[in-house]
Amino acid sequence: MSVDTPDWSRIPAPADDGAAAHLDGLAVPPVPLPATDGTVVDLSRLPGRAVVYAYPRTGRPGVDNPDGWDMIPGARGCTPQSCAFRDHFADLRALGVDHLFGLSAQDTADQREAAERLHLPFPLLSDADGALAAALRLPTMTVDGMTLLKRLTLVIEGGAILRVFYPVFPPDRSASDVLDWLSNPRS
Template structure:
């Protein structure tokens, strides 16, 4: 990409990075390709940018190694744009911007693992209903797993800030962050009601940004019988623009629950969650409601 400003410090990595991704549209293209909007016409419709500007930005991003073109049609050949490893490395940057926007533009800067019912952040999460999870896999016990449970009509995907096998492993000040405590209760409640979810036709997956080894130790301690998935790379978080907060030097998912069907479409989004046991019951009811709707079709 062409340099847009004269460098004040030729050795500054920030200035060098902004030469590549400092344009408004560039980061929004990264945002949308991360959530599966990859074809030119779809990006044009989503972004509302002129076709000329979009074509120019896509060419620059391919040249910079952020995107690669992959053919999806022959005769005539048409391409979609997919993030490269270099492009996916920008996902934490997007989440940091979103976190700053939620906290300091839309909020008052307070670290919190929840939100007000009528906040724009809460509305953004609830607007996920009807959207589709992109194809991706996340690390879990035994290898990488699809967030959508195989061979089940529905998946309950509950996102939580973090849970540890040892109490001393929690970051300092964890209990003072509104909405952060309660992850053990949430996972154990899903464990205890797993048979109800199975009978209703739903698998259960937990997701946090913790390392897989931390999740595995916690799952073994609490004898969980469903997978915990690690979104440490923030792929799912960026794809769905899930809300986060930062504590203990790490990005954490705020507590929320999605009900997803086998076609990867979000059927229900529960956020904010203020009563953990009630939220598990609400997730089960959402599965049953979605299953009943499928029967009527």
């Protein structure tokens, strides 16, 4: 499945506002999150290494994005980001990633539609009530009355955040950036 990738040079890049600086080394709090595969995931209790990429929201075919969506720094690109993680799933596993998840504030029904449409081999997690975002003080933005997660990627090992990628831009390079780091974790 191909995805139309926008011309990233025409979309404003997010700035590093420092909103994720506190996350490195932080213990992940026990927050159960519903997943699109019907399970409930507590990131604090996962054995091994997990990669969690957070994104604002995935659009649905036939449903308009909020007005001005493409001009909000960091908003556009959730589908290309998810597809990049899908396409690099085997590579991530080969480099020791035991668990891969997408995370947004969307409800599980919207996420399930996206996971099925995009043929994702991993579940998406819903933080619709904002419990994980609040507990970790994740960076958020408000658009059309919706509180959405800003795009970031966490590498979690043994219940602690080992590495934070923030801001993430362009989104379709996120999986490659994680792969590069996994190949050379001192960078």
